[in-house]
Amino acid sequence: MDIIEVKNLTKKFGSLTAVDNISFAVAKGEIFGFLGPNGAGKSTTISILATLLKADSGEAIINGFNANTKRNQVRKSIGLVFQDSSLDDKLTAEENLYFHADLYGVDKKIFTERLPEVLKLVDLWDRRSHIVKTFSGGMKRRLEIARGLIHYPAVMFLDEPTIGLDPQTRFNIWEYVLKLKKEKDMTIFMTTHYLNEAEYCDRIAIVDQGKIVALDTPVNLKKLVGGDVITLAAVNLDKLKSEIESKFNLKVKAHGGKLIIEVVDGDKFLPELFNELKEKILSVELRKPTMDDVFLNLTGKKIREEEASGKEMMRKKMRMRH
Amino acid sequence: MSLRGGAIATTRQSHVLYILIKILPPLYLCGICEIASLHCVTLAMTIKIMNELRAIYTIWKRESIRYVRDKARIFSTLLQPLMFLVIFGAGLGGTLTKGNFGVDYIIFMYPGIIAMNVMGIAFFSTVSTVWDREFGFLKEILVAPVSRTSIVVGKISGAVTVASTQALLLLALAPFMGIHLNILIIIKLFLFMILLAFAISGLGLLIASLMKTTESFGVIMQVMIFPMFFLSGAFFPLTNVPAWMMILSRVNPLTYGVDGMRQIIITGLPVEAAQKLFLYPVYTNVLILLVFSAVVVSVATLAFNKRS
Numbered sequence: 063m064d065i066i067e068v069k070n071l072t073k074k075f076g077s078l079t080a081v082d083n084i085s086f087a088v089a090k091g092e093i094f095g096f097l098g099p100n101g102a103g104k105s106t107t108i109s110i111l112a113t114l115l116k117a118d119s120g121e122a123i124i125n126g127f128n129a130n131t132k133r134n135q136v137r138k139s140i141g142l143v144f145q146d147s148s149l150d151d152k153l154t155a156e157e158n159l160y161f162h163a164d165l166y167g168v169d170k171k172i173f174t175e176r177l178p179e180v181l182k183l184v185d186l187w188d189r190r191s192h193i194v195k196t197f198s199g200g201m202k203r204r205l206e207i208a209r210g211l212i213h214y215p216a217v218m219f220l221d222e223p224t225i226g227l228d229p230q231t232r233f234n235i236w237e238y239v240l241k242l243k244k245e246k247d248m249t250i251f252m253t254t255h256y257l258n259e260a261e262y263c264d265r266i267a268i269v270d271q272g273k274i275v276a277l278d279t280p281v282n283l284k285k286l287v288g289g290d291v292i293t294l295a296a297v298n299l300d301k302l303k304s305e306i307e308s309k310f311n312l313k314v315k316a317h318g319g320k321l322i323i324e325v326v327d328g329d330k331f332l333p334e335l336f337n338e339l340k341e342k343i344l345s346v347e348l349r350k351p352t353m354d355d356v357f358l359n360l361t362g363k364k365i366r367e368e369e370a371s372g373k374e375m376m377r378k379k380m381r382m383r384h
Numbered sequence: 385m386s387l388r389g390g391a392i393a394t395t396r397q398s399h400v401l402y403i404l405i406k407i408l409p410p411l412y413l414c415g416i417c418e419i420a421s422l423h424c425v426t427l428a429m430t431i432k433i434m435n436e437l438r439a440i441y442t443i444w445k446r447e448s449i450r451y452v453r454d455k456a457r458i459f460s461t462l463l464q465p466l467m468f469l470v471i472f473g474a475g476l477g478g479t480l481t482k483g484n485f486g487v488d489y490i491i492f493m494y495p496g497i498i499a500m501n502v503m504g505i506a507f508f509s510t511v512s513t514v515w516d517r518e519f520g521f522l523k524e525i526l527v528a529p530v531s532r533t534s535i536v537v538g539k540i541s542g543a544v545t546v547a548s549t550q551a552l553l554l555l556a557l558a559p560f561m562g563i564h565l566n567i568l569i570i571i572k573l574f575l576f577m578i579l580l581a582f583a584i585s586g587l588g589l590l591i592a593s594l595m596k597t598t599e600s601f602g603v604i605m606q607v608m609i610f611p612m613f614f615l616s617g618a619f620f621p622l623t624n625v626p627a628w629m630m631i632l633s634r635v636n637p638l639t640y641g642v643d644g645m646r647q648i649i650i651t652g653l654p655v656e657a658a659q660k661l662f663l664y665p666v667y668t669n670v671l672i673l674l675v676f677s678a679v680v681v682s683v684a685t686l687a688f689n690k691r692s
Binding site for chain 1: 435438439441442445446449450453454520521522523524525526527528529530
């Protein structure tokens with residue numbers, strides 16, 4: 063059964079098409095990832111699915127309810143974790159959850175049962191009566207996940223759940239998300255621009271400029287890259303590029319001051335390459351393909367180049383002022 | 385004959401039985417169903433209303449908890465009016481002798497300072513939702529399954545509670561200035577504070593819902609608050625001012641708040657002195673504030689519904 067169905071969804075902001083006629087479906091119990099650089103339309107899509115924005119055309123059905131016409135039912139069916147904290151930092155952890163339960167009409171008795179359950183899931187039970195202001199970024203994110211769970215949503219939306227967190231905390235957040243899927247059989251829809259995180263997903267949609275350019279399991283997506291990836295640095299890249307292309311009949315990509323070659327058996331190919339080449343090579347790296355390579359392959363650019371975009375800088379500035 | 389009679393009896397009985405078994409139960413059932421379905425509709429309505437009331441209460445409660453917990457804010461919002469009273473009162477009190485006002489300058493100013501305080505808090509609590517919208521709790525409220533109207537009502541009732549409670553604290557200063565307050569005056573004042581806070585928080589929320597960026601927050605606060613303070617008659621009577629100022633002060637809701645509170649606090653003046661100090665009868669002030677509130681709150685609700 064598909065818990066999210068999206069058909070021909072389009073959203074424009076003036077002349078900019080943020081979401082460009084996308085369609086996809088998410089099955090119950092799946093971790094579905096939206097992967098793409100900032101400004102690809104990920105947050106806009108989540109906002110439409112979460113009834114915060116209205117689509118210009120197309121439809122989105124969540125848990126059997128139309129996001130445009132049955133907004134309250136959709137809202138009751140989903141839990142949301144935003145990019146920026148939406149906790150009240152003057153209240154305690156427990157109070158934040160309590161208010162959430164109140165807004166979602168969760169019965170008091172049920173709330174007292176669920177409170178320890180969700181707080182223990184994210185290891186915050188001991189800190190329940192602390193003011194949120196004293197929490198670290200990772201703890202806040204965990205608390206938001208716990209809050210999103212208190213009304214037992216059918217789908218959990220996580221918009222860049224690990225943005226701005228250190229690698230250790232990111233890893234921990236993922237442990238909680240995976241635990242969630244395992245223990246509650248919950249459907250999780252998430253966006254990220256961290257490529258290594260996308261591999262936790264059951265299926266990934268790669269989005270670029272408002273369009274889905276590929277949708278498959280991480281394993282299948284990586285198959286799109288032809289085998290192993292070799293990265294070369296040289297004094298004269300152009301010469302090296304044409305030399306490899308003529309001698310081995312391979313497609314060579316130049317990116318970020320390096321050459322990238324995709325070959326089937328990298329370990330056997332390398333000695334061969336060194337024997338044949340006249341041009342000097344400065345360094346070489348051989349690795350298995352990552353989602354970064356998949357993204358580069360599909361869109362012709364690396365995802366990280368756009369990381370420190372204006373929007374993010376702005377957000378940081380605002381956080382400081384707050 | 386007896387057989388026939390029996391037959392008739394049977395038919396009669398069977399008629400009755402027929403009615404009892406065949407016709408009535410479906411009718412009963414229909415009736416029960418109808419009542420039940422009607423009941424269901426009203427029940428669903430009641431649940432919906434209860435949910436919305438609960439949401440209003442939640443939003444109100446959050447504002448109140450935040451207020452009580454933020455001791456620094458309580459202190460600083462008390463300090464500002466105190467400063468006005470002490471510095472302006474002492475500084476101008478000697479120059480502006482009793483003859484001009486019929487009362488001490490500090491007593492003249494006191495109601496105005498309370499009204500200013502009510503306005504400052506009510507305005508700040510509601511305009512600051514702009515911040516909340518982008519970076520805070522409002523987002524959590526906006527995605528919750530509650531109506532926008534409930535959010536507006538909850539937000540305003542929270543601001544009203546905080547502003548009028550804070551102003552009530554200021555009343556404790558009255559004895560130090562030689563102002564006599566009895567319970568009736570306090571009740572009247574409190575009701576008036578609530579009304580003023582309601583009008584101003586409606587205005588604040590309206591501005592917040594019309595604002596496009598969070599950057600304009602500071603500008604709005606500066607451009608609106610200070611002119612409204614100075615043109616409200618808190619510092620000088622508006623009975624003898626140039627025409628332009630008279631016009632500006634009349635479009636300022638705070639003017640009516642100051643005027644009303646001043647008349648509630650300062651009583652027993654001779655008619656001549658009263659004419660120099662007061663603008664309108666208290667009930668006129670109440671009426672104007674009520675109409676103003678009704679307009680801004682409904683426009684704010686509409687704007688809020690449209691924005692998000």
